[in-house]
Each structure stands twice: as C-alpha cells, then as structure tokens.
Amino acid sequence: MNKIVILIHCRDQKGIIAAVTNYIASIEGNIIYLDQHVDGDQDVFFMRLVCEFAKDHFNLNDIKDNFQKNLATPFSMSWSVQLQERKPRMAIFVSKYDHCLYDILSRFSTGELHVEIPLIISNHNDLSNVAKRFSIPYHYIPFTKENKEAGEKAQIEILKEHQIDFIVLARYMQIITPNLIELYKNKIINIHHSFLPAFPGAKPYHSAFNRGVKIIGATSHYVTEELDEGPIIEQDITRVTHSHSIEDFIMKGKDLERMVLARAIKLHAERKTMVYNNKTVVFA
C-alpha cells in the first residue's frame, strides 16, 4: 500500500472535514489517521491525515492536482501532501559539544530516525572523529566574526548541493543568520538547555543554579530571528536539589538535551508539526 501524509491549515469554516474526507473516499483512499485542531482565538483550522491507497490506483501528482483544485483553492488552504516512506534529508550543525551528536547518530544507526543524514557541518574540527565513527561526511567550515558571511555562503552551497530538507543544531554555538533562517523557515531545529522562556541566552545552567530552582529543563524549538524565541516543539524537565552542583546540572541536562532534541527530530521527520503564529501544533 502507498501511504500519504496530508497537512492542512486554513481559516476555520464549516464542512472542511467533510470535504476532505469525501475526497479521500472518492479516490478509494482509506484514512488510517486523522487529527484536527481548531484555534478558537485565531479562528484557524489544522488537520493531519494519513491515508493508504492500493498500489495500482495511485498517482501522487494526480492527487496533488486534484487536491489543489477541489479543496485547497475553494477553502484557501495552506497544505502539503507527502509520501510517508520518503525520508527527509537532514543536516546536523555542531561545534564542540558531542553528546547530542552521539545520540542522534546512535539513534540513526539503530534505525529509529526516519531521515537521511547526508552531512554534518561544523565551524570546528573537534567532532570529525565522531562523524567518522558513524561514516557520515563532515564538512569543516571555519569562520571568524569577520568572514562569517563567507562561511554562511559555503554552508548554504553545501546544503543546496545535498538537497537538505531540514537542519538540526545539535548544540551549535553560533547564531544563525537571517539569510539562512529565511531559506529554511520553520526547518531549523535548535536545542536550548533551559526550560524556555526561563533562562534564554548563554549559561542557563549557571543561572538556574544561582536562582535555586528545583527543576531544570531543555527546550527544542524552530529557529527564528529572535534568539531562543522561536516556536517550541518539545520540552522536558528533571528534578534537582540543593545537593547538585553546577556540574551536576550540566550532566543531568545533557540527558534532557539528548532526549528533547531526539523527540523534536522525530516529530518533524514524521511530519507531525505545523507552525502558526510562533506556536506549534504537534499531532500525537
């Protein structure tokens, strides 16, 4: 069977679900997943469907054309239709921290992540050995404050050349420039090592320690021009006590960062996230 994933959002209107499900039924599709959400404040409708079709009745381009004509145009929908089996192509950006990189590559190796990883990009050479262990090409693109623009240009060339669909910042310690953010809008996933919006910016574990919190967290979000203010995909927390030092916070935080980032990657790769109004809709 062929399976497709449909994501839709548009102004909330009567009869959308009926129209979409009628259309699926009319082309002999079987709905195996449907979830929808209405944002009452914003008056916006969101829906995710997974449908399966018999191999011999299936033409993806026809479906897309008809979807546009019969549904997207009349309802003014933003939409996408994708083959479930197609793996999105993911680039990983790193600097010197290795724990998230190890975790992502380990999960990739065990077959947990529905992605291809054509490359890793870094402004340092420190983690090239990690890439080598997992046989992933490592592109070392160093740059300084002065030639950051040239560095970004080199990054973008490689990303285009390898037809990268989305980017994961696995504790990448550089600010992404507006140019790259615009090119990969809602397609760059960052992991921040605090429970946002608490402790944005640098050294959040130190700030958390000094404030005397009893819980620390990590947050994965899409990157926007406002640092640490993009749409949140996933968060998680762990308990700390007075007996934990800053080093303990950092160590316990590593587990959070790994886990939260991995979950965000999975959600994005399986087309379960939608972005609207600087917030995410995350279908289970």
Added chain:
Amino acid sequence: MNKIVILIHCRDQKGIIAAVTNYIASIEGNIIYLDQHVDGDQDVFFMRLVCEFAKDHFNLNDIKDNFQKNLATPFSMSWSVQLQERKPRMAIFVSKYDHCLYDILSRFSTGELHVEIPLIISNHNDLSNVAKRFSIPYHYIPFTKENKEAGEKAQIEILKEHQIDFIVLARYMQIITPNLIELYKNKIINIHHSFLPAFPGAKPYHSAFNRGVKIIGATSHYVTEELDEGPIIEQDITRVTHSHSIEDFIMKGKDLERMVLARAIKLHAERKTMVYNNKTVVFA
C-alpha cells in the same frame, strides 16, 4: 449554542468519517472537536465528536432518529449522542478512608467536576460528618457477610430512585457483586492503590515496600467481575527511595490516589472514555 458529544464505535470501514461529517454539515452543525482511533488488530473504529448548533435549528430527538437511520444502521454502529451541558449524576461509595472523599467533594465544591452528586453510600457511618460538611446526603447501609445481598438490594434501590448514571468507589473496601456490576456496566470507577497489574489485591503498599521498588503508583479502572482487572482509565506514579517507610508510601500514595481518581472521574463525566475488549480509548 447547543453542543452535543457523539461517541461511535463499529467495525472499521471506508467512508465512515466522510459519512458522519457530511451528516453534521447537512444539519448545519459545526464540528469543534473530532478525534478518531482505529484499532488495527481488532479492526475496530472509534470516534468522538463535539458539534455545536444554533439554538433555533436544534432538536436532539430528530438528530438521534436521523443518526440511527442514516449512520448507525448502515454502518452497524454502537453510538451515543448527549447534550454536553447535561451533568451526569454520580454516586460515591466509601468505607472509612476519607482522603479521596474530601478531594472529590472539594473539587465538586470549586466547580471542577461536571457532575451532580445526589448521594454518598457507605457500609460504615464514619464519614457521615464529611458528607455533612459538604451538604451531600449520606446513606448508611450497613451489612455483614450474611446479609450482603440485602445490602446490595438497598443500594440499588437508592441508586435507581436517584437516577444515578455512574458510581465512584472512593476507596470503598467491599467487593462489588456481579449484579450491580451488570447494572452499571463500564459505569463503576474504582481507584486501586498500586500500579496495576503490579500488586493487585490487598496491601499493595506493603508489597511494594517489600519488593524494594523505586516507584509506586495508583490506577483507576472500570470495575469488572475480575478483581483489579477491569479496563484501565488512568494511572500515575511517584518516586520512592530506600529512605521511605511503609507509612511514607501510604502518605505519598494518597496524593496519587486522589489525583488519579479525580482525573478518571473527569474523563468519564466529560464522555471522553470508551471501552472495548477490556481496554479503554481515552480521548484527550
């Protein structure tokens, strides 16, 4: 606006969602919530909808009749259609433990529970003062092993007289008889003070302590004839360490019991649960 809650389950078939949503659209309803689930193993389809209708176009009996004729019969559905604003009538059964009773009545008093509580039934008189504090009628129906049947008969009479929709066993220490279970099938909610299926039966905190577990739990489930084996509605856990005594387990467990039972009551009262094959579907 009038809001109705529709629950459906039937054999999985193509076109069900389209048929149901078409019907809602045809009678000028607006779907404000739809979630569905397909159990692939059992080949069963489940759906929950909330729809709103303008006051002047609304006739619940007509909707029910047409639903039966146009949808339930052709698709062989089990279904219910209920007015959201109607509060189900809940009876509470207690023995001597007071923490769950206090919690339920406190939540009821603050307006958190979408129920009416016409009465409390107990085989002991100990908690009549709690009922009095919250001005809920308390029916003391004592019985012994010898006259348990008479006791149950008295219980059922009161339940019928007050048109009780569902029953909550708030640490009620008696086994419910098959007769009452049959009358209130999937409508009796129990709280068991362990993480089922671990530690069923009596004294689960003692068993957990002796086993040296690092986490204890509580489980709310519908009552069936097999003790502690009914469909699970909700569970939660808390951490314990070697430093906790059995008394600490019991104290920490009380918080779990309160919370888990309250959540289960809410889910049931808001018509978010369906039972099939000794398992629950719990819509968020």
Added chain:
Amino acid sequence: MNKIVILIHCRDQKGIIAAVTNYIASIEGNIIYLDQHVDGDQDVFFMRLVCEFAKDHFNLNDIKDNFQKNLATPFSMSWSVQLQERKPRMAIFVSKYDHCLYDILSRFSTGELHVEIPLIISNHNDLSNVAKRFSIPYHYIPFTKENKEAGEKAQIEILKEHQIDFIVLARYMQIITPNLIELYKNKIINIHHSFLPAFPGAKPYHSAFNRGVKIIGATSHYVTEELDEGPIIEQDITRVTHSHSIEDFIMKGKDLERMVLARAIKLHAERKTMVYNNKTVVFA
C-alpha cells in the same frame, strides 16, 4: 521516646559532624536521621538531625543550653532544636480563589499536615463559608489601597494574638508589605502559578499560552521583598499541548498549585527546609 529535630548551619569546618554526633552520643541520644550538605561555593555547612531520647533522661532546656555552650558558640552556628511532636501554628491568607484553601483544609482534616490552623485571614468575605465547613475561624479584614497599612496592622495583631509560627498565602492576591515580611522572615510561603523564573507577576497562564510552551508549572517559595523572587521550596510541572485552551491551562494548573503548595507546607512544618543566600536546602 522524645524526638528532637536539630537544624544547623555555619561556616564549613573540619570536625563539625564528629562534634555534634559525639555530643548526641554523650547524652544518650540515638540518631535516627542525619543529612548534611556542604555548599562548596559559599563554604557553608548545613545539617539536619533527628534524635530520640528516653523519656526519663530528657530535658529540652538542658540540651539547648549545652548545645549553645559546647557546639554553637565554638563553631559559630546558626541553629534550632525543636520537639518533633510540637505542631507549628499556621495562618492561611486567602482572597477569592478556593481550590488551594479546600485542599489545605481537606488535608488538615485527614490528619496529613503536622500543623495547627488557628485562623484564616482574608481581605474578602467570599471564602468564609469554606472556613465554616471546616470549623476554622475566619477573619475578614477588608482594606483598600488607601488604608492598607491599617489592614496590615490588624493582621499582625491577630497573628501575634494567636502565636502564629508561619503563614501560607493560598492564592492570596495582595502584595505582602515589608513590615510583615520582616516579622515572618522565611516564614511566609507563597504559591505562584508558573514555573519560576518563567512568567513572574500577573496572569502567568495567559503568558504561557501565548508563548506556546509545552509544559506549565507552579512554584512555592518563601516571600521576600522582591515579588516572586524568594527562595524556592518546591516546583512541579504538567504537560500541555496545542489543544489546550487558557481555561485548560488554568484548570490543569490548579492541580499543580494544590500539590506544590501542600508539599511546601509539609516540608516547612516538618522542619525540613533551611534558607541561605536566597536559596533553600530541602532535606528529604
């Protein structure tokens, strides 16, 4: 047996534990709990002990005198020695929200809280019926911005008259004045309905909703002059999704507030907290 709880903090020095435990051994005490913490950054030592003594060898005043002479003076300790069985006297301040008040009074009624509750104070009369249900005296002390000082004076009089040891702000919607804070330093417990330091101040659930967080929290802390910046005693969180409205946040938050505040009250009442440098040491 008589049990006493000893709390100590002082500059970290060699031999403190030996000196204290030797002293306990010398007066025939048996240590049934000892936990200590060294803050390496601040070079401060903290310790909590629980010791038991045979009834006939026990004189609390002698113990205190000798403790001061033999231990506290040479080591320059801040310390307290208290009879475990003595229940601290707690005042509850409320405004109009009833969920935390119901929860505290329910737990008090079930015997879970090791406190006495001589009185409730409020600037509104709304919750007097709740107090009445639980037979706790309710002092209605209304004030406006203009005569807040007089209101506070009346509060303090009552607190003194009833020998109140500590105060719980159970969603009390007024700012506590420096005068009262100074009188009850590290003895006023507040519950804030966010995961501090995220979302301090008013309407944190609205802010959390607008930010699109995936987790909301509640924080219990000692009140200091800086609003929502006092030493944190306890925090907890719960998951939310895009499908939850602000009303859902508030409802789910109520459970957090109840639970977190109750835990903080227990920790304080059982003398398990110490404050230093705007942080707490919380012994398990």
Added chain:
Amino acid sequence: MNKIVILIHCRDQKGIIAAVTNYIASIEGNIIYLDQHVDGDQDVFFMRLVCEFAKDHFNLNDIKDNFQKNLATPFSMSWSVQLQERKPRMAIFVSKYDHCLYDILSRFSTGELHVEIPLIISNHNDLSNVAKRFSIPYHYIPFTKENKEAGEKAQIEILKEHQIDFIVLARYMQIITPNLIELYKNKIINIHHSFLPAFPGAKPYHSAFNRGVKIIGATSHYVTEELDEGPIIEQDITRVTHSHSIEDFIMKGKDLERMVLARAIKLHAERKTMVYNNKTVVFA
C-alpha cells in the same frame, strides 16, 4: 587532594556516626559527603561517606588497616574503602539489540561514565561492528543449549583475565547461570523492559499492550538466581495511550531502557548503591 569513598553497613548501634566521623577527623580527613540510612524493620545501619585528604598525609592501606581495627571489628561492620578516582572495570554483555549498547558506548565516549570498558562479550556476532566503531574489543563466544557450560567457562576466563569488576547486561538475551552470578554477586546489572514486578519474563511490551496500561516502564536490577527478581536499582516510566501500537511501545521503551540502564551504571560505578535483603540503598 585524595578522595575516598567509604560504604558501611552493620547492625544499628548508638554512636556509630560519632565513631566514624571522629576517626576521619583524627586522621585529618575532611568529610565532603555523608549520608546514612537506618532500616528500622531490619535494624540495620547504612552509611556512605566521601572524604578528602591532603596528598602528603595519605596512605590508603594504613587507613584500611586502622578502619578495620578501630571501627569495623568493634561494630561488626561490612565495609569498603575505595579511591574515588579509580575507575571500575566494566564488561558489557549483548546479544542482538543495539540501542543500549550504542547508548552506553556514546556516554563512555563523551566521558560521562566513570568506568573502563575493557571488553564486550556476545553470543552473536551481530554487534561486532558497533564495538569496532567505538574501538572496544568484542569477544564472540557462541554457544548452544548443549554447550552453554563451556560458553560460560570461556566468559569467566576472559572476565578474570581482564580483571572485570562488574558486568552490564545490555539487553543480553541469555539467562545467567548461578555460577557466574555467585562470582559477581551484586555486580551484574540487568535492564528489564517493564515496570517490575509487572510483566516479568518474555515479551513485556506485548503483555502491557494487551492489558491496556496507560504507563510503561523499565527496571534496572542486580541479577540474582530468581529471574527478574533481583534488587532494583532504578526504574522509570513513560505514558502511553490507546493510539500507541505495540511497535510504539517498543520504540518508546527503548528510550526508557537506555536511560534507566545508564543511570544504574552510573550509580554503581560511583559506589552509590548497597544491597541488603534483596533491596538496594541508593545514595543520592
């Protein structure tokens, strides 16, 4: 500074803490961590200390001799004194599942685990490539039911040759024989993919799915002769819903298994666990 970790258990007696801390003070040691636990039911005392000593005054053998003479003998203690900096030598046993192995080796590579890993042993050759990626020697020791004894003999020889201190079963699918268990008593750590004591034995995720639980778990424990009944070191859980398939349970469970096993390894490697009466004392 030299740091040592002291673990003690013995019958509860007055004056133990004073005696031990006096001894530490007498040899110019500084206590930087002390935690103790009294099991009131069993009348047993447990203590863990970390002490530091100036380099030039330090002789580990002298300390051990004096500890035995002055403390262990008079109080009939079971005890150990170990240099904190010495890394215990850990062997990993695997079969075909790779997720825990990848996780352990990744954590080892990032420097998170205070161990040496001289070798991996397996009854299959499947994971030799994983070992190769991380440059850890892989010993393929195949055996059948018929020659299991010979296989175990070969395992033990290698373990002894490499002076292995403890063994981690990273989803090793063979039953450990009493002979090996006896050799490494309380030194073999297993990960079981359920919330024990629920669902011991084979296929726990299938059993959990069929029971309709709302929470699944994983448990790390020391191996004893009774399958899945050894002393529990650590447990954790995650939520599941009706919408999760068995495959989802397995996938979500992998994260639990990784995390729980890693925590247990850390606790053991840092000498924070003690075993008594088929339960663990786990110092924070």
